[in-house]
Amino acid sequence: MASSTNTQNAEPLRRDDSTVLSRIADNPWPAARWVAVMGVLVLLELGALLGGFLNVVEALLIAVTGLAEVTVGLVSSSLAAGILGFQQSAASTLSGLRADTEGIPTLLSRDVIPNQGYQPGGTGAWEGPFLGLEPAYAWALRLVLVLAYALVLSYWLFRGWLVFREHYRQMEWSPTDDVVDKLRTHRWGQFGIVILVLFLTMGLFGPAMGPTTVEQNILSPYTEDSRIEYYNAESGSVETVFAGEANFNAKSIGSQDSNVGPMTYDDYGRFHPFGTLTNGRDLFTFMMGGARISLIVTGIAIGLGTLLAGGLAMVSAFYRGSIDLGVLTLADGIVSVPRLLLLIMVSAVFANTWLGNILDGGFLLAVVFGLTIWPFLWRAVRGPALQVAQEAWVDAAKSFGQQPSIIMRKHMFPYIMGYLLIYASMSAGGIIISLSALSFLGNGLGISPPTPAWGRAVSLGQGLVSGPSWHISFIPGAMIVLLVTGMNAFGDGIRDAIDPESDTGEGGETTAAGGGG
Amino acid sequence: MSKVTERTQTEGGRETLVSVENLKKYYGGEGMFADPPVKAVDDVSFEIRRGETFGLVGESGSGKSTLGRTLVQLERATEGRVLFDGRDVTTLSGDELKQWRRNAQMVFQDPESSLNDRMTIGEIIMEPLSAHGWKTKQDRRERALELLSEVGLQEEHYYRYPHQFSGGQRQRIGIARALALEPEFVVLDEPVSALDVSVQAKIITLLEDLQAEFDLTYLFIAHDLSVIRHICDRVAVMYLGKIMELGETGELFESPANPYTQSLLSAIPRPDPTADRQRITLPGTPPSPRDPPVGCQFSTRCPAKIYPEEYDDLSDDVWDAIERFREVVRERSRQELGLVDQARLRLGLFSKYDDIDEAVADLFGGLDAPEAVTDAIESAREQVKAGNPDAAREALFDEFNGICDRERPVLQGVSDSGQQSYCHRHAPEYEPPETVLQRRSDDE
Numbered sequence: 006m007a008s009s010t011n012t013q014n015a016e017p018l019r020r021d022d023s024t025v026l027s028r029i030a031d032n033p034w035p036a037a038r039w040v041a042v043m044g045v046l047v048l049l050e051l052g053a054l055l056g057g058f059l060n061v062v063e064a065l066l067i068a069v070t071g072l073a074e075v076t077v078g079l080v081s082s083s084l085a086a087g088i089l090g091f092q093q094s095a096a097s098t099l100s101g102l103r104a105d106t107e108g109i110p111t112l113l114s115r116d117v118i119p120n121q122g123y124q125p126g127g128t129g130a131w132e133g134p135f136l137g138l139e140p141a142y143a144w145a146l147r148l149v150l151v152l153a154y155a156l157v158l159s160y161w162l163f164r165g166w167l168v169f170r171e172h173y174r175q176m177e178w179s180p181t182d183d184v185v186d187k188l189r190t191h192r193w194g195q196f197g198i199v200i201l202v203l204f205l206t207m208g209l210f211g212p213a214m215g216p217t218t219v220e221q222n223i224l225s226p227y228t229e230d231s232r233i234e235y236y237n238a239e240s241g242s243v244e245t246v247f248a249g250e251a252n253f254n255a256k257s258i259g260s261q262d263s264n265v266g267p268m269t270y271d272d273y274g275r276f277h278p279f280g281t282l283t284n285g286r287d288l289f290t291f292m293m294g295g296a297r298i299s300l301i302v303t304g305i306a307i308g309l310g311t312l313l314a315g316g317l318a319m320v321s322a323f324y325r326g327s328i329d330l331g332v333l334t335l336a337d338g339i340v341s342v343p344r345l346l347l348l349i350m351v352s353a354v355f356a357n358t359w360l361g362n363i364l365d366g367g368f369l370l371a372v373v374f375g376l377t378i379w380p381f382l383w384r385a386v387r388g389p390a391l392q393v394a395q396e397a398w399v400d401a402a403k404s405f406g407q408q409p410s411i412i413m414r415k416h417m418f419p420y421i422m423g424y425l426l427i428y429a430s431m432s433a434g435g436i437i438i439s440l441s442a443l444s445f446l447g448n449g450l451g452i453s454p455p456t457p458a459w460g461r462a463v464s465l466g467q468g469l470v471s472g473p474s475w476h477i478s479f480i481p482g483a484m485i486v487l488l489v490t491g492m493n494a495f496g497d498g499i500r501d502a503i504d505p506e507s508d509t510g511e512g513g514e515t516t517a518a519g520g521g522g
Numbered sequence: 523m524s525k526v527t528e529r530t531q532t533e534g535g536r537e538t539l540v541s542v543e544n545l546k547k548y549y550g551g552e553g554m555f556a557d558p559p560v561k562a563v564d565d566v567s568f569e570i571r572r573g574e575t576f577g578l579v580g581e582s583g584s585g586k587s588t589l590g591r592t593l594v595q596l597e598r599a600t601e602g603r604v605l606f607d608g609r610d611v612t613t614l615s616g617d618e619l620k621q622w623r624r625n626a627q628m629v630f631q632d633p634e635s636s637l638n639d640r641m642t643i644g645e646i647i648m649e650p651l652s653a654h655g656w657k658t659k660q661d662r663r664e665r666a667l668e669l670l671s672e673v674g675l676q677e678e679h680y681y682r683y684p685h686q687f688s689g690g691q692r693q694r695i696g697i698a699r700a701l702a703l704e705p706e707f708v709v710l711d712e713p714v715s716a717l718d719v720s721v722q723a724k725i726i727t728l729l730e731d732l733q734a735e736f737d738l739t740y741l742f743i744a745h746d747l748s749v750i751r752h753i754c755d756r757v758a759v760m761y762l763g764k765i766m767e768l769g770e771t772g773e774l775f776e777s778p779a780n781p782y783t784q785s786l787l788s789a790i791p792r793p794d795p796t797a798d799r800q801r802i803t804l805p806g807t808p809p810s811p812r813d814p815p816v817g818c819q820f821s822t823r824c825p826a827k828i829y830p831e832e833y834d835d836l837s838d839d840v841w842d843a844i845e846r847f848r849e850v851v852r853e854r855s856r857q858e859l860g861l862v863d864q865a866r867l868r869l870g871l872f873s874k875y876d877d878i879d880e881a882v883a884d885l886f887g888g889l890d891a892p893e894a895v896t897d898a899i900e901s902a903r904e905q906v907k908a909g910n911p912d913a914a915r916e917a918l919f920d921e922f923n924g925i926c927d928r929e930r931p932v933l934q935g936v937s938d939s940g941q942q943s944y945c946h947r948h949a950p951e952y953e954p955p956e957t958v959l960q961r962r963s964d965d966e
Binding site for chain 2: 175179180398400403404405415
């Protein structure tokens with residue numbers, strides 16, 4: 006390792022035209038070690054990773070084609086129909102692929118570590134769960150393993166960057182190093198990153214983390230696949246029942262004799278870590294299912310908003326004058342429209358159209374959120390953008406005739422990206438809350454039932470908070486608070502990391518303030 | 523010294539590269555309700571010859587940087603033309619302008635801010651080449667490495683970031699970037715003023731070497747007279763957006779014609795104790811470029827100002843007091859009154875400007891001024907106190923105006939070698955500035 010660093014110092018230019026690949030070929034060991042571990046990690050969960058990846062691809066595909074369809078639809082409806090056709094065929098291909106990936110064995114799946122089962126005879130060893138453990142322990146084992154796997158995988162990805170930085174990067178030092186090094190000592194920011202990773206894990210690996218599946222427990226509880234076996238104490242034998250029927254007898258509706266609280270079993274030997282909903286469905290599974298849609302919608306909304314805000318901030322800072330004024334007027338116009346009314350209107354207008362059905366209504370919400378949140382981000386980022394547009398290096402680039410678009414991308418964007426990340430992470434919290442609030446209001450707003458959404462759980466349990474079924478509202482609410490806190494912590498961490506004065510421990514508290522919806 | 527004179531002789535007959543004709547650059551002032559524009563560069567004409575170093579010197583705010591930025595088309599000229607090789611570049615736009623930009627580059631004052639901290643040195647130097655689609659990526663890389671060694675840096679600096687360099691090294695990188703496109707003309711905007719003195723000398727030597735090697739023409743902007751004297755072939759002295767004097771460096775430093783240049787040069791400390799020239803201290807501050815004097819830009823501070831004939835017998839001290847008083851009144855007239863003060867003015871309760879009494883007492887106390895002067899000052903004082911400094915300013919102007927207050931001088935030749943100066947005193951009917959300055963300083 007030492008010798009490799011030496012060669013780099015002595016002959017930095019011999020390799021200046023080399024690609025990363027040729028540098029890896031020169032000194033393959035660090036990369037090989039990293040790839041070996043990464044390979045093992047990926048193989049362990051190949052099916053789930055591919056499935057998650059396809060999920061993301063599908064969401065992106067829908068987002069991009071959906072936007073293109075709406076834009077093109079303004080000009081020509083036949084072209085729009087063509088795009089729609091492409092979208093539908095591509096989406097169905099992706100769904101097919103995703104179904105195939107479910108066939109790939111993964112280590113941390115409910116097939117390998119099952120947790121559903123029954124006790125033949127009512128006591129003793131369990132039939133079904135992993136190693137005959139109690140369902141609670143089997144489920145907890147799987148959950149812990151999945152979470153640990155996600156954290157290790159994230160760390161290993163970061164580790165890959167470290168390996169690149171130490172062995173294969175031509176620069177010995179870059180400004181990013183300082184940011185990363187500061188984040189490595191920033192506990193609050195790290196807390197935010199861990200929370201984010203945990204919630205992303207819920208989005209990606211959600212199906213493996215719940216004690217049962219969304220399909221069996223929530224979406225189609227009365228199909229043949231949704232039968233469960235349980236020990237019937239009255240008849241003293243093992244019987245089968247539809248999950249839906251079991252749910253019917255496992256409702257939490259606020260009375261002592263009809264409540265399945267957190268960390269308890271219901272009459273059918275099913276373990277409910279977070280208890281059940283008013284309709285008897287498993288709250289934990291519901292939450293995991295909700296994580297996916299919430300994160301996808303938030304991601305699309307904040308991505309769109311950030312893109313618009315960053316682009317327009319640079320344009321208005323670079324050209325200033327009437328263009329700046331134009332953007333300002335547009336932003337003020339958008340801010341003046343009450344978002345809730347707009348959401349209600351858009352939901353009503355597009356109800357039962359194909360656009361309103363993408364992601365169970367979530368896509369439309371994401372677009373509306375993205376288009377209405379950018380003025381706030383734009384205002385926050387315009388200041389830093391104006392500042393960097395005044396730097397002499399921007400003048401220098403103009404003086405040799407660099408194109409404005411490249412000036413903005415190379416000379417301005419790196420300086421406002423940090424601010425964008427901060428404000429985006431903080432506004433994301435606001436979007437999650439608003440999204441939950443919409444689901445809470447119900448009546449055609451928010452994500453259409455029965456697809457799980459966090460806000461709906463809060464809404465279902467709101468009348469029962471003071472009784473034994475307090476968990477229905479409280480736990481999803483607390484999860485939302487945790488995620489939003491994590492996002493804010495992440496934003497704080499980034500803010501401190503990009504601020505060169507932050508390591509003095511004083512000042513630097515002025516760049517950003519928290520923000521909700 | 524001998525070096526400078528030699529150079530002026532050998533380079534006398536060179537052809538013109540850049541010709542500036544009646545160039546004006548105003549900021550703001552558009553629209554009906556706008557304040558008057560800031561006249562950063564106000565009708566300036568000069569020529570820069572191929573291969574020479576043309577110096578531009580002046581105090582901060584004199585418009586020298588704006589002039590330099592306008593020459594490389596970083597600012598659009600308000601009026602006038604800039605001819606580069608005979609072609610008017612102020613009308614260029616789009617692709618033509620981009621192509622022309624290869625010929626004229628700029629080195630910026632602050633090496634901390636002129637390099638993008640998020641790019642490596644290699645990327646920074648290569649960027650002008652990439653912007654113009656110069657050859658292949660490999661060629662550009664070679665060229666960047668070549669430029670690094672041209673400006674005295676090592677090849678291994680290619681992969682470092684600006685943070686890892688000292689101010690002098692960063693300025694070298696800025697120079698390498700400016701030279702990347704092989705320009706003919708380089709504007710050096712105070713390239714050494716942010717550097718340590720020891721580093722300044724090295725950068726200046728580097729600039730001289732590069733000029734010899736690549737046949738560069740420099741416009742060297744600075745406020746440091748000794749640097750200008752060392753590196754420049756010809757110099758223009760700017761004050762308040764106007765060129766006060768222009769000439770061969772040696773001649774201008776040895777025999778300055780304009781009163782402003784004379785006072786500027788008198789500020790250079792002289793190691794010779796027997797030298798008899800006294801230091802001329804300019805009174806007051808430069809007027810606002812939003813509201814420049816009607817006559818000569820320098821008339822409010824000029825130590826050789828031409829006074830009106832009817833006051834020929836006034837002593838210099840009295841004149842000095844009058845000019846300072848006019849400055850105070852001028853500043854008052856530029857202030858805007860708030861609503862409360864305007865209301866008070868109407869009600870006759872206005873007292874904001876009562877401190878003018880103290881100013882008058884300070885300036886004229888102990889002076890033996892004739893009655894005509896004290897009367898004029900008195901009535902002006904009353905008007906200011908009454909909240910009408912504009913009227914006071916007008917009255918003082920009418921009373922004490924000489925030709926310097928009334929009319930703009932012209933930049934006129936004062937020597938055979940092309941030295942030009944912007945002063946009424948060069949007209950035959952007035953005493954030349956040197957004699958006046960000599961006499962007035964002897965009186966003290």
